[in-house]
Amino acid sequence: MRIIIGENYDEISKKAALIVAAQVILQPDCVLGLATGSTPLGLYRELIAMYQRGEVDFSKVTTFNLDEYYPITPDHPQSYHYFMYQNLFNHINVQPENIHLPNGTAEPVEAECSNYERMIAAAGGIDLQVLGIGVNGHIGFNEPNPYLHARTHLTDLKEETIKVNSRFFQSEAEVPRQALTMGIGTILKARRILLLASGENKAQAIKKTVQGLVTTECPASFLQTHPDVTLLLDREAAALLG
Numbered sequence: 572m573r574i575i576i577g578e579n580y581d582e583i584s585k586k587a588a589l590i591v592a593a594q595v596i597l598q599p600d601c602v603l604g605l606a607t608g609s610t611p612l613g614l615y616r617e618l619i620a621m622y623q624r625g626e627v628d629f630s631k632v633t634t635f636n637l638d639e640y641y642p643i644t645p646d647h648p649q650s651y652h653y654f655m656y657q658n659l660f661n662h663i664n665v666q667p668e669n670i671h672l673p674n675g676t677a678e679p680v681e682a683e684c685s686n687y688e689r690m691i692a693a694a695g696g697i698d699l700q701v702l703g704i705g706v707n708g709h710i711g712f713n714e715p716n717p718y719l720h721a722r723t724h725l726t727d728l729k730e731e732t733i734k735v736n737s738r739f740f741q742s743e744a745e746v747p748r749q750a751l752t753m754g755i756g757t758i759l760k761a762r763r764i765l766l767l768a769s770g771e772n773k774a775q776a777i778k779k780t781v782q783g784l785v786t787t788e789c790p791a792s793f794l795q796t797h798p799d800v801t802l803l804l805d806r807e808a809a810a811l812l813g
């Protein structure tokens with residue numbers, strides 16, 4: 572694992588944008604795996620600014636998002652679909668037909684999951700996967716459990732995840748209890764992985780990810796088995812690394 576520590580959130584957001592932009596410049600038709608949540612907002616802001624300055628062109632890029640709540644309609648303001656358009660896709664020149672997110676209204680859900688895997692494979696696999704990390708060590712919505720799913724699947728969200736994510740909803744009761752997510756194997760198949768973490772509430776999960784045993788109780792610890800992972804951390808998130 573390559574670990575890069577920045578002073579603060581702004582610094583890691585800028586560095587992350589440089590890494591993603593470099594990927595797109597080197598390989599204009601690359602496949603990006605994208606995440607939602609608070610952490611990548613700064614990265615997306617920087618990428619939009621780079622696009623506006625004419626520094627990076629997304630016209631040939633394909634994207635696959637990690638996850639989506641289930642059930643949720645794409646126009647719901649808390650759907651990850653809506654989030655991605657609001658915070659990135661509406662502001663850059665990625666082609667609509669090249670954008671992919673799991674469909675939070677799909678029926679039957681198993682067909683949606685296997686189709687998502689097929690589409691990733693048909694696109695040639697993910698070149699660079701951007702990840703955040705949950706306070707409980709989840710990546711995508713692969714929650715700590717006695718077992719993990721390898722491929723895209725429907726999963727139950729943990730109480731702690733529902734609580735943490737309720738900050739985006741009117742109330743905790745409104746947070747969907749399930750989500751569609753790439754599996755741990757889908758994530759590990761990406762050629763390169765860039766995980767961002769900011770803030771002291773992520774420090775424990777980062778310590779387990781880097782220095783703990785590889786265990787399903789900390790899904791991010793599986794990143795230790797991948798040959799090309801970069802962790803971009805601010806000082807607070809890195810605070811417990813020995």
Ligand code: F6R
Pocket residue numbers: 605606607608609610611637638702703704705706709710711712
């Ligand atoms: C989001 C995702 C999640 C988040 C994680 C951290 O697509 O897959 O794993 O990355 O929950 O969320 P934030 O960044 O809001 O702390």
